[in-house]
Amino acid sequence: MEVKFTQLVGKEDIYNYNMFFFTKKSKMMYFSYIVGFLSLGLGIYYLIKGEIPVGIICILLFAYSVFLHRLFTKWQIRKMIDRKTDIDNMTVFVEIDEEGFTYSNEEENTGNKLLWDNVLELYDYKNYWYIYYAPNRAVFVRKSDCPNVNSVETMLKEKLSYRYKTVKARD
Numbered sequence: 001m002e003v004k005f006t007q008l009v010g011k012e013d014i015y016n017y018n019m020f021f022f023t024k025k026s027k028m029m030y031f032s033y034i035v036g037f038l039s040l041g042l043g044i045y046y047l048i049k050g051e052i053p054v055g056i057i058c059i060l061l062f063a064y065s066v067f068l069h070r071l072f073t074k075w076q077i078r079k080m081i082d083r084k085t086d087i088d089n090m091t092v093f094v095e096i097d098e099e100g101f102t103y104s105n106e107e108e109n110t111g112n113k114l115l116w117d118n119v120l121e122l123y124d125y126k127n128y129w130y131i132y133y134a135p136n137r138a139v140f141v142r143k144s145d146c147p148n149v150n151s152v153e154t155m156l157k158e159k160l161s162y163r164y165k166t167v168k169a170r171d
Contacts, residue, residue: 002097003152007145009090011081013128017140018077020125023070024167025132036065094141096152098159101131103139116159125167129156 023029043058081087095102100115114133123130132138143149157164 001151001155002095003147004093004095005145005147007092007094007142009087009092011084011088013140013142014081014087015078016126016128017130017138018081019074020123020128020130020167021136021138022073022077024125025123025130032065032069036062036069039065094145096141096146096155098155103141119160119163121163121165122156122160123165123167124153 039058040062043055043062045055046052046058047055049055090105093102093104095113100113100118102113104112114131119131119133120135121132123132127143129141129143130138131141146152
């Protein structure tokens with residue numbers, strides 16, 4: 001089975017990819033919580049010892065790390081993407097077949113096919129498939145642009161059985 005289709009990639013798609021990476025794939029999502037709870041412990045320790053200013057600063061760091069860091073990260077990513085003008089409405093050509101997939105900006109590109117054996121992980125999240133071919137490098141395919149989603153999803157699960165991961169959406 002071979003499926004060829006085009007998808008328009010916009011700023012919202014790039015934002016969704018970055019947010020998926022930072023909140024679901026990357027282990028950095030835990031870092032702010034670790035810093036937050038360590039600073040809470042230090043804040044309580046310094047307040048008990050009588051070092052009020054240091055204790056208050058540590059508790060404020062806890063509040064930022066746990067409650068505001070994610071919002072600040074979303075804002076920074078959105079601002080970074082909005083500054084780039086060359087990524088809005090790019091046309092990407094996708095070809096998925098039994099051997100692998102091709103993802104390119106050129107319509108007749110046959111030279112850069114990524115074989116299924118070289119795919120590290122495939123994440124099924126909300127309306128996208130994120131196909132990781134390196135630890136921090138991925139391409140994404142919007143499911144709504146794929147002409148026959150169910151047959152492609154069945155083929156992907158068959159080809160990438162132990163590397164196919166479904167991520168549940170919390171937000």
